[in-house]
Amino acid sequence: MISLRKHIDEHREAVDEFALTAFRSSLAAIARCGKRAVPPLGQDLSRKLEQIQGALQQPVSTDALTAATKRAEAELALWADLAVRLHEDNEREMREIVRAVANAAESVERRDEKYTSQIGDLSVKLRSIASLNDLAMIRRSIVDSAAALKTCVEQMAAESRASVTELSKEVNHYRDRLRESERVSMLDTLTNVANRRAFEYQLQARIEGGSVFSLLMIDLNDFKSVNDRYGHLAGDDLLRQFASELLRQFSGDDLVGRWGGDEFVVLTTCDLKEAHARADRIRHWAMGEYKIKTANGTVKVPLQGSIGVAQWNGKEDGVTLLARADAGSYDAKGSSTRATRGAA
DSSP states (O other), X not given: OHHHHHHHHHTHHHHHHXXXXXXXXXXXXXXXXXXXXXXXXXXXXXXXXXXXXXXXXXXXXXXXXXXXXXXXXXXXXXXHHHHHHHHHHHHHHHHHHHHHHHHHHHHHHHHHHHHXXXXXXXHHHHHHHTTOOOHHHHHHHHHHHHHHXXXXXXXXXXXXXXXXXXXHHHHHHHHHHHHHHHHHHTBOTTTOSBOHHHHHHHHHHHHHHTOOOEEEEEEETTHHHHHHHHOHHHHHHHHHHHHHHHHHTSOTTSEEXXXXXXXXXXEESSOHHHHHHHHHHHHHHTSEXXXXXXXXXXXXXXXXXXXXXXXXXXXXXXXXXXXXXXXXXXXXXXXHHHHHHHHO
């Protein structure tokens, strides 16, 4: 027993480090699952959990670990409440659509019942004409009945057109709302470019389409230092500005998206040579000095990034293509780091 306690004491630091690493990994996994489960809320959850992970650096005191655990629990509880509320809002919108269609159906049914009664009365009147002996009265009754039937048919046609018009307005209104909801769900809430879900959908669509396209993966260098020095709100401001500049470098046929954190992706309809030219354009126009808002005012910060470029070879899946572009970005970052050290 003494030797066991001694062994635990000797390796306690390693055990603590392992547990801390596991805790950080769990937070990262939760963030990824949050993005996939509820994309409109996932980015904010990921950012907050990243902040918690950043605070968990060795050595970590028991109080700090307890505080980080409570904060993570609070953020997850808030995210769950917001997810439930979003789900309830979507359910309510769908119920409104169903209710509008049901009301229209009931309106048609009531109209048909009304005119069924009128036509039935007219039929009884027409049958009674047969028992009349006065030809002039028969003629007058037929003319009146024909006029009543014509009026009834015209009213039915007018009400049908009005009902169809009103129903079309209702359907178009809710269709527009659903389209807007779908559009928002495909956007990154921070930068207003395509989110990961939209990117993965478009990537698969382009692969299935079979046309030539290339993928650019952009990893901003030393972005964490901006967050550490000026705060996450300043970092968010920088991400928004960079995303806006990045959008300006591409046409409507291309897709600019945020992969996550400080990583961006672009799907562009061109071959590898042209994709490299566009990467150079990003380095020239989208990289450089930015003015960002901080708690103490506006400051200028330099921004550079590593860009990996890969053209789809016509056979590979999206995961393989992403891996090739990511490897190119990693190599570019390594070359940039070595060049910086050499200059120093």
